[in-house]
Amino acid sequence: MNNKTFYVTTPIYYVNDVPHIGHAYTTVAADVLARYKRLCGYDVFFLTGTDEHGQKIEQAAQKKGVTPKELADTVVERFKSLWVKLNISNDKFIRTTDEEHKKAVQKIFKKMQENGDIYLGEYEGWYCTPCETYWTETQLLDGNHCPSCGRETHKLKEPSYFFRMSKYQDELLKYIEENPDFIQPPSRKNEIVSFIKEGLKDLSVSRVSFKWGIPVPGDENHVIYVWIDALTNYISAIGYLDETEQFKKYWPADVHLVGKDILRFHTVYWPTMLMSAGLPLPKKVFAHGWWTVEGQKMSKSLGNAIDPNWLVDTFGVDAIRYFLLREVPFGLDGDFSFKALIHRINGDLANDLGNLLNRTLGMIKRYFDGVIPAYKEEDESDRELLAKIEEVFEEVDKHLNNIAFNKALIAIWQLVSELNKYIDKNAPWMLAKDESKRDRLESVLYLVLDGIRILSLLIYPFMPDTAKEIRRQLNLDIDLHKSNFDELKKVKQLKSGIKIGEVKQLFPRIDEKEFLEKISKENEKTMPEPSVEEITIDHFSKVVIKAGKILEAEKIVKSEKLLKLKVDLGNNDIRQIVAGVAKSYNPEDLKGKTVAVVSNLKPAKLMGVKSEGMILAAWVGDRHVVVELPDDVPAGSIIK
Numbered sequence: 001m002n003n004k005t006f007y008v009t010t011p012i013y014y015v016n017d018v019p020h021i022g023h024a025y026t027t028v029a030a031d032v033l034a035r036y037k038r039l040c041g042y043d044v045f046f047l048t049g050t051d052e053h054g055q056k057i058e059q060a061a062q063k064k065g066v067t068p069k070e071l072a073d074t075v076v077e078r079f080k081s082l083w084v085k086l087n088i089s090n091d092k093f094i095r096t097t098d099e100e101h102k103k104a105v106q107k108i109f110k111k112m113q114e115n116g117d118i119y120l121g122e123y124e125g126w127y128c129t130p131c132e133t134y135w136t137e138t139q140l141l142d143g144n145h146c147p148s149c150g151r152e153t154h155k156l157k158e159p160s161y162f163f164r165m166s167k168y169q170d171e172l173l174k175y176i177e178e179n180p181d182f183i184q185p186p187s188r189k190n191e192i193v194s195f196i197k198e199g200l201k202d203l204s205v206s207r208v209s210f211k212w213g214i215p216v217p218g219d220e221n222h223v224i225y226v227w228i229d230a231l232t233n234y235i236s237a238i239g240y241l242d243e244t245e246q247f248k249k250y251w252p253a254d255v256h257l258v259g260k261d262i263l264r265f266h267t268v269y270w271p272t273m274l275m276s277a278g279l280p281l282p283k284k285v286f287a288h289g290w291w292t293v294e295g296q297k298m299s300k301s302l303g304n305a306i307d308p309n310w311l312v313d314t315f316g317v318d319a320i321r322y323f324l325l326r327e328v329p330f331g332l333d334g335d336f337s338f339k340a341l342i343h344r345i346n347g348d349l350a351n352d353l354g355n356l357l358n359r360t361l362g363m364i365k366r367y368f369d370g371v372i373p374a375y376k377e378e379d380e381s382d383r384e385l386l387a388k389i390e391e392v393f394e395e396v397d398k399h400l401n402n403i404a405f406n407k408a409l410i411a412i413w414q415l416v417s418e419l420n421k422y423i424d425k426n427a428p429w430m431l432a433k434d435e436s437k438r439d440r441l442e443s444v445l446y447l448v449l450d451g452i453r454i455l456s457l458l459i460y461p462f463m464p465d466t467a468k469e470i471r472r473q474l475n476l477d478i479d480l481h482k483s484n485f486d487e488l489k490k491v492k493q494l495k496s497g498i499k500i501g502e503v504k505q506l507f508p509r510i511d512e513k514e515f516l517e518k519i520s521k522e523n524e525k526t527m528p529e530p531s532v533e534e535i536t537i538d539h540f541s542k543v544v545i546k547a548g549k550i551l552e553a554e555k556i557v558k559s560e561k562l563l564k565l566k567v568d569l570g571n572n573d574i575r576q577i578v579a580g581v582a583k584s585y586n587p588e589d590l591k592g593k594t595v596a597v598v599s600n601l602k603p604a605k606l607m608g609v610k611s612e613g614m615i616l617a618a619w620v621g622d623r624h625v626v627v628e629l630p631d632d633v634p635a636g637s638i639i640k
């Protein structure tokens, strides 16, 4: 009977969005922990899934003209198929529309009620009638406008059940203090502690203003607040409803991995709910940072949320898994760029790891006809290498227990580098020239092969396919799940006298320049126009556009693009405006024209020349066409 258990979870993803690298990130991270712990002999439960209730989903479905369940059924398949593609080894995929989950949510709600922690009150917020949505004061635009449609909102009240969260403030602070690992990384813990110390308020946990959710038991007009519903997934998925053996075995979870934006829900709402329901708290909640893409925030409107499916098809699953966890320390924000990705692939994967395998197997073929030699003659450099191998297991274990994926990978790559150095130092190609050094030649290459075997174990949680491929080339068992890790970890386990498998390159190098050019061409061809963020009339009315008569125009020395204009905006308002149209207009072409000018633009300097406004022009393929107004429009006329 295995009594070492490990329960790891990802957030459950909303089905109003398609999966992007942010989602892939947490799921790959959880997968690495699950695979590592399984390898170490733990009985692992790895949970992921989808969050399908709530007003956001209801509205997204409405927009698409389908029911919320239909929307969820479609989007859920995208998540599931992506997880297959990314080699995610989850033990269960929970959907909050699962019957068992719904009952489990009602059960925890009742428990909290029985404990005297739920009471009926009134929820007050800013309501947008067309959107049927409540907003908080801080979300509103310009004081009282809906951030979604821009229309006016009004203060509204509705009956709501409340959770007496305030009651658990001291107990929660005590738990956090007594369990210093509960909130990770430590910087985030401080944020949460100060938030709690400011005073916990009771939480509104039901709504009557929409229907898509789990009804409050005994008062079906109300649906349970989506976060109460969602957080409960961590226990409903393992059998909380019937308090099964499985539930007792895995709860409390060892670690919930979450993004920094949802840490508060996991370290304030969730633990206080559990306290109220009389259940133990999770051992750890780890908040990772956020990814930007090529320096920009990922967003639907910018159209820059890279599809992870495309990434995997283009670069291979393990390159992506490796990059996500190697590039950025897990608690910090990071930037995804093709340059950085290609750099990692060419450097760490193709050069360091790929080449190590390739050159070693090449020599095994050349000197030993592809048969694994025996270890015969030890020397000092061997002892150093063996000591390094012992160390790396300990380091990786320490770092993975601290959820420091990048540090674990750095430690593994130190071994890659030690092995490459060991080859260079022992120069098998020199040993091969001297028949009397045959034993040493065998020993050196044996040890390197054994080191590569060790690497296949170490990289397995991160890059399962590559680990298997290395093991196939070494002619080893590729199924690591049923293996005894403690045995496998021992050095010099490789059997001699066995022929290696077919040799293949692990990671082809990518020509960065060629790739980037190809991408930009494809983007031009296929990228839809990025859908621009919608603005309200209030936003637009902030821009003052006026008719302006160009009085003078001249070239700016040293600039191919810029012209300096003197423009009359009426009412004695004569401005100097720099316009980037010099490739399309000679100064004399512009003189006398009446054009459209953004008149309230903050002055700026272009090539050292002051500009007090901007003239509007259309970009037509390769040239500018200035927006002209008929001559009889007086300078200073407002354009709306």
Ligand code: MSP
Pocket: 010, 011, 012, 013, 014, 021, 022, 023, 025, 026, 051, 230, 231, 233, 258, 259, 260, 261, 262, 289, 290, 291, 292, 298
């Ligand atoms: N449904 C809730 C979670 C409920 S858990 C009980 C939710 N869903 S989400 O789909 O919006 O986000 C899921 C996760 O993706 C969050 O952990 C969030 O931090 C993460 N990410 C979303 N965008 C991200 C990046 N740009 N970068 C990294 N992770 C990001 O919140």
